[in-house]
Amino acid sequence: MENNELNNALETAIKGCGVDLYDIERLKENENNILRVSITSPDGVTLDKCAEVSSIISPILDIYDPMSDKYNLEVSSPGIERKLKIPNHFKASIGELVEIKSFDKTKIKGKLLEADDTKIKVEQIDSKEVIEFSYSDISVAKTYFQW
Known part of the structure; x- marks a missing residue:
């Protein structure tokens, strides 16, 4: 699956949870691969909302593996100090x-x-x-x- 197709599938699933996709990052930290999915909402992002999004997008990621090796999924808010890319x-x-x-x-x-x-x-x-x-x-x- 192309990155754009994966991004579109994730964006659709995340919108279904009542939040918006902010960014997707593929990182390596201390020998661990991380897929970091950042979400936003005008009402803020709670830990419960991150858990909900994680459980909704996990099956998509199981089917369309976003990284070639084993990785950890992190779902979070982009934070108060965040990168601006688009x-x-x-x-x-x-x-x-x-x-x-x-x-x-x-x-x-x-x-x-x-x-x-x-x-x-x-x-x-x-x-x-x-x-x-x-x-x-x-x-x-x-x-x-x-x-």
Whole structure:
């Protein structure tokens, strides 16, 4: 099964649980393979909801093995500080503090003001200057929480 097909099957099953698929990551930590499925909801994500999603998607993963070796499934919220990878991640984070690193090594922290399908606008914390980035210029982006 192609990754897109697997993602679509998981997204449909997860939506049936009343939450949204945020991200799927395949990781290796301390010799262990991990399939990390992040879910979101406007009402928040509870431990019970993670357990429900895990039990719903496990049969799908048994049929369409997402990794070549044995792995552990983790279902969780992406957290308060999370990676932003696709336009929908940015759109859902408007108004939050973000850290952006571009491919030309520009690094800024600021408030995400706007996001559409091609670009974002961030107001820098210190200077209040608004900087526009196209997604193709962004190397790494994440939200962050200021303590």
